[in-house]
Amino acid sequence: xxxxxxxxxxGTRAExxxxxxxxxxxxxxxxxxxxxxxxxxxxAIADACGLPKANLHYYFASKEKLYxxxxxxxxxIWLEAADSFDTEAEPEIALRRYIARKMLLSRDYxxxxxxxxxxxxxxxxxxxxxxxxxLQTWTETRVAxxxxxxxxxxxxxxxxxxxxxxxxxxxxxxxDFAHQVETLNHGPLSDAQWQDATETVCGIVLRGIGLDPGTxx
Amino acid sequence: xxxxxxxxxxGTRAExxxxxxxxxxxxxxxxxxxxxxxxxxxxAIADACGLPKANLHYYFASKEKLYxxxxxxxxxIWLEAADSFDTEAEPEIALRRYIARKMLLSRDYxxxxxxxxxxxxxxxxxxxxxxxxxLQTWTETRVAxxxxxxxxxxxxxxxxxxxxxxxxxxxxxxxDFAHQVETLNHGPLSDAQWQDATETVCGIVLRGIGLDPGTxx
DNA sequence: AGAGACCTTGACTGGTTGGTCAGGTCTGCT
DNA sequence: AGCAGACCTGACCAACCAGTCAAGGTCTCT
Numbered sequence: 001x002x003x004x005x006x007x008x009x010x011g012t013r014a015e016x017x018x019x020x021x022x023x024x025x026x027x028x029x030x031x032x033x034x035x036x037x038x039x040x041x042x043x044a045i046a047d048a049c050g051l052p053k054a055n056l057h058y059y060f061a062s063k064e065k066l067y068x069x070x071x072x073x074x075x076x077i078w079l080e081a082a083d084s085f086d087t088e089a090e091p092e093i094a095l096r097r098y099i100a101r102k103m104l105l106s107r108d109y110x111x112x113x114x115x116x117x118x119x120x121x122x123x124x125x126x127x128x129x130x131x132x133x134x135l136q137t138w139t140e141t142r143v144a145x146x147x148x149x150x151x152x153x154x155x156x157x158x159x160x161x162x163x164x165x166x167x168x169x170x171x172x173x174x175x176d177f178a179h180q181v182e183t184l185n186h187g188p189l190s191d192a193q194w195q196d197a198t199e200t201v202c203g204i205v206l207r208g209i210g211l212d213p214g215t216x217x
Numbered sequence: 218x219x220x221x222x223x224x225x226x227x228g229t230r231a232e233x234x235x236x237x238x239x240x241x242x243x244x245x246x247x248x249x250x251x252x253x254x255x256x257x258x259x260x261a262i263a264d265a266c267g268l269p270k271a272n273l274h275y276y277f278a279s280k281e282k283l284y285x286x287x288x289x290x291x292x293x294i295w296l297e298a299a300d301s302f303d304t305e306a307e308p309e310i311a312l313r314r315y316i317a318r319k320m321l322l323s324r325d326y327x328x329x330x331x332x333x334x335x336x337x338x339x340x341x342x343x344x345x346x347x348x349x350x351x352l353q354t355w356t357e358t359r360v361a362x363x364x365x366x367x368x369x370x371x372x373x374x375x376x377x378x379x380x381x382x383x384x385x386x387x388x389x390x391x392x393d394f395a396h397q398v399e400t401l402n403h404g405p406l407s408d409a410q411w412q413d414a415t416e417t418v419c420g421i422v423l424r425g426i427g428l429d430p431g432t433x434x
Numbered sequence: 435a436g437a438g439a440c441c442t443t444g445a446c447t448g449g450t451t452g453g454t455c456a457g458g459t460c461t462g463c464t
Numbered sequence: 465a466g467c468a469g470a471c472c473t474g475a476c477c478a479a480c481c482a483g484t485c486a487a488g489g490t491c492t493c494t
Contacts, residue, residue, distance in 0.1 A: 016441095017440095017441095020441095033338075034340065035339065036253035036255050036339065037253070037256060038252055038253050038254075038255035038256025039253060039254060040255070041482085042483085043481080051442090051443095052442070052443050052444075053482090053483090054442075054443055054445095054483090054484085054485090055441085055443075057482085057484080058441070058443095061483095062483075063482065114338050117338060117393070117394075118253070118338065120394050121334060121335065121393050122251060122252065123251065123396050124396055124400075131397060131400045132400060135397075136400070139401055156420075156424075158420065159414070161401065162413070162417040163417070163421070165387070165390050165391070165394075165398065165414075166383075166387045166421060170383045172386070173383075173385065173386030174382070176334070176337075177334075177385075177386070179337055179340050179341055180337045180341070180348060180352075183349060183352075184352070184356055185378075197379045200375045200379040200380070201379065201383065203425065204421070204422065204425030204426060205425065206425075207373075207424055207426075208422065208423075209421060210424070230461080230462085230470075230471095234470095234471090258451065258452085259451075260452095268473095269472075270452090271472075272471090272472065272473070274452085274454080275473090278453095279452075279453075280451095280452065280453090
């Protein structure tokens with residue numbers, strides 16, 4: 001009974017294992033986001049996905065290994081979104097698309113963003129290597145692109161890193177500080193507000209580096 | 218011996234108590250910032266300020282009470298800085314001064330900023346009331362000022378809240394994500410970099426809302 | 435149908451943590 | 465000097481938590 005209890009029509013062995021792992025990862029992501037690594041308990045994660053605690057340890061050897069998988073998954077999603085920063089496109093297009101994508105991520109992957117923020121804030125003990133390799137490389141390529149734009153006189157002469165940090169910080173703020181944002185807003189942001197916020201961020205950033213934001217949409 | 222061991226020339230009873238409390242709060246701020254509430258241990262805080270763990274409980278009844286005091290202290294510092302958003306001044310001046318002040322805070326009170334970020338990210342269980350009262354009020358007054366600027370045609374018509382979030386997020390990024398920033402920078406930011414980052418943020422924000430950043434300094 | 439791999443789970447354990455407390459020390463006051 | 469009250473601290477405890485385990489259940493393949 002127990003094994004076929006899940007609502008999904010039981011697929012192959014491997015499929016079911018994957019499903020269970022994903023359910024645990026989803027639950028873990030939320031719990032880690034709400035309580036931090038230290039504050040989260042395996043029991044809480046187990047409760048959140050309706051499994052006995054011992055089951056978690058069957059799928060993930062330790063709390064730390066589970067946490068690492070959660071963080072890695074977030075990073076992959078982030079990386080995927082990062083590709084929307086098209087190095088070939090016009091600056092207006094590339095930046096606008098990238099900012100919009102990151103705002104979407106903040107809305108749809110709030111917990112993931114929080115876990116990532118937590119991890120970095122505490123000195124990135126688990127994913128330091130990612131920072132030094134993948135993130136470093138990605139950043140350098142985009143910095144190079146921005147420098148080229150500057151050299152071509154298309155945008156104002158600013159240090160590219162400060163611009164990237166501004167975009168990262170602002171977009172992630174809507175996930176990491178969602179509670180504060182929603183408190184000040186007396187409730188969750190509406191679709192219109194998300195759209196307006198995105199457009200405002202795009203507008204300030206583009207105009208801020210000397211571009212014409214043009215007509216949105 | 219123990220009581221007079223502190224380097225300070227022992228003052229009055231009340232002074233010494235205050236000194237000890239501040240030493241504990243300082244240590245707690247760092248430990249909470251590095252490990253989060255759940256990950257921090259009273260023992261680690263005790264070690265960080267060179268006191269026996271039992272002493273902490275003499276000055277602060279519980280871990281949670283100590284944490285609350287740490288967060289409250291941060292909030293007070295934040296509020297003080299918030300006053301540099303002069304509602305009487307010209308938009309360029311008010312915003313420039315406010316951003317610069319917040320950047321300084323990020324540099325000098327990194328741990329405090331992290332603790333605050335942690336608290337809000339985890340749903341502000343301790344300081345929800347501050348968000349709903351003091352922060353709400355402060356925000357509303359500044360939003361009103363920005364709306365006035367817009368009505369007077371001095372800055373572009375944008376939702377003031379999105380602008381404030383952008384400033385908060387960007388400036389705090391340099392504290393909360395200091396580890397990531399420093400990794401990508403291959404070391405701590407120099408004074409010149411701090412200055413350049415501040416100037417860049419001011420420039421993008423001001424230009425972004427249709428103002429002339431003018432000549433810095 | 436039967437064997438063997440795979441999965442599930444309640445009960446348990448060793449270690450850690452927040453918090454307590456009794457007994458001691460020091461300070462300021464009379 | 466002597467006393468009262470503030471301060472200090474090592475040792476202790478109950479609660480909790482990550483991780484283990486053995487016994488039993490289920491699925492797949494032949």
